[in-house]
Amino acid sequence: DQQVKQNSPSLSVQEGRISILNCDYTNSMFDYFLWYKKYPAEGPTFLISISSIKDKNEDGRFTVFLNKSAKHLSLHIVPSQPGDSAVYFCAARNDFGNEKLTFGTGTRLTIIP
């Protein structure tokens, strides 16, 4: 049962353009969502997060949008840079007392110079 889904295994975007990565979830108990970025042979690196009480969170070039009714979140990167090429994982947590994360399968983002 894949509770967090990233339906696009890969995405290619021209440098300078906007990258949009999508994530869907099925568990309505999830209340906190995170995006992690992973380079080969390294552990995931935290990028940005959003609480379920918000619908948008912005940090520099990165913005995460949450649509609770649709159980959908997206990560926008603008402008995209070559260093953004990596695998991006969406993750969710279901309550403060139980902090284990449920991850999606990842989207490989390639920024084309």
Add this chain to the structure above:
Amino acid sequence: DTGVSQNPRHKITKRGQNVTFRCDPISEHNRLYWYRQTLGQGPEFLTYFQNEAQLEKSRLLSDRFSAERPKGSFSTLEIQRTEQGDSAMYLCASSLHLRDTEAFFGQGTRLTVV
């Protein structure tokens, strides 16, 4: 503090052997997590500790797996009688037990069982 540290980075072992991995979390973090990642998948939760107490174990954690966190500092994950299906990246993460905080991951230990 240099972040979450995992050793070894790579381990190749023969089927049936025991292996042990170590994780040193960020020093002030009271929560420590173990995840496993196989090719094409996201990390999957195995277990977590708050200080020295192991609070939850996934059903993925068979009887051959054991994790400890003595004194609430570093943690070890041992796999006994390894099987080829245990081949994966084993990731450790740590966090503060505060609302809306993220977990920081180590670089992982890649296990190959031959």
